[in-house]
Amino acid sequence: MKKPLRPAEATAAAAAVVTVVLWASAFVSIRSAGAAYSPGALALGRLASGALALGVLCLVRREGLPPRSAWRGIAISGALWFGFYMVVLNWGEQQVDAGTAALVVNIGPILIALLGSRLLGDAMPPRLLAGMAVSFAGAVTVGLSMSGEGGSSVLGVALCLLAAVAYAGGVVAQKPALSRAGALQVTTFGCLVGAVLCLPFTGQLVQDAADAPVSATLNMVYLGVFPTALAFTTWAYALARTTASRMGATTYAVPALVVLMSWLALGEVPGLLTLAGGVLCLAGVAVSRSRPRARAKAEAVRATATATDPEPEQVP
Template identity: 35%
Template sequence: MNKRVMAAFMMTVLIWGSAFPGIKVGLQSFSPEHLALFRMLIASGALILLSWVRRIELPDIKDVPVILLLGFLGFTVYHTGLSFGEQTVSAGVSSLLVSTTPIFSAILGTLFLKDRLSKIGWIGSFVAFLGVVLISFGTGSSFSAISIGIVWILIAAFGESFFFTFETNYIKKYGIIQFNIYTIIAGTIFMMLFLPGLGTEIREASTSSTLSVIYLGLIPTIIPYFSLAYVISKAGATKATSSLYLTPASALLISWMWLGEVPTYLSVFGGIFTLVGVGLSAVKGPENDQESVDSAKQAST
């Protein structure tokens, strides 16, 4: 990678990593559903303005139902689930749990698409979920409360995995940035259900929490998609999306510096298991070699 591509890559990792502690700060004043809605309203407002300035066309009518569905799964479910989960799960551990998204995506691709998960991929899936179990026992808090939080975050990861699995054809048609504009706005529409009470929370929120949510809406929800698109255009999808594997390390470091969070050794050990498992799940088996050659670089994220 050249310097510009490396800078864009590192920016993606750092910004996405900063989102997890940012949510923690926002939750000090906002309920999970209002934090997620406020964040998405800010992001959608900025993207609508961008769309108007750049004169981005509306999607084809026939694609609207799928855009709404993927927006709901990839943004409504993901951001709401993550916000609820971080009520009881630390920011760093949350980032480790979200890293299971590629595992869910691989399984969904096996079930619904022509993808085939290799034997080592299935082993990787088992290792990753073993890591999740270790993380669960290493949180050092009330196990029942933590378990609920972990379930919320895994639901978030599952929703995002649907988005990543079924977005490919639409990315090819509209491009990464344009398609993400459509789906972010679509996800925000569904979250308007949480609108009652948001104004009161905004008025009563601390300055730090409000600024944190504004940051979440303008930066982690938008900027990484632009930088990731640039890296994909220069270095290919495989190298670009390796940022997903580095995000937990970034989140753990930023959470320690920002919030003073220090994960337990068992959580870190479980996180290593999870990341190793996710990495193994991406390994192609011999039965997929020719298919991999024929379909090289088709993956968009």
């Protein structure tokens, strides 16, 4: 019988699910807002909305400044993931079709696993490697099935590749910071760092906002409040309780959810090959997050022993 998740594990798993669902929804919103906003302006508007929402939440919760030891990781992840990643991804998606972008960006979890193993000492168990291989095959299938309109360009592929590298570097830099500061602190100040770096796009944002339809602006605000402020916080919460490699593998579920959301929201009916790729993505995530039976049984035995053993006597 499968061992039930402990409360902390269940909460972290729920946080990861929230993150993946909201990040998948971002692709639909970016498609809408990106038609009216330039890449830099969209990134700045998204980050400004996210920073404002996170700042209000920090004030309500009376969160203080992160400790000095956490600032290096916050600054690096803020510059790479919140700032650079969002600009080049927005730009890249204007150059290539959605399938190619999803395929190239999904190199990110592989880079996270390699960097996490090298820099953070993350374990690379066979199930994690197998799950990543299955999910990557699914991402390739989704990407190839959605690509076919001739919208790819060398520049667009290069930009999406840069986005994947920035994503991986940001995650690996964020992980140590989460051992020194709370998830909300790391997310808030990382978002603020990204917003500050995007300030040169202020003039473009003002100009685009004056001409953009209300729906595009609302999509930009949605991107800031939900896929950024909320989803990056739940991501940080879950990342603090597992390895960077395992969390990176979890994001392979995003392409499958994007296919489903595009189907429901945009009426884009996926083909059989696309559906098959989505199933492979989800199957790979399930494999990568599973644990061997022997390990689960050993943990159950230890938990039972801890619960039944009497507390040791206190030495005066």
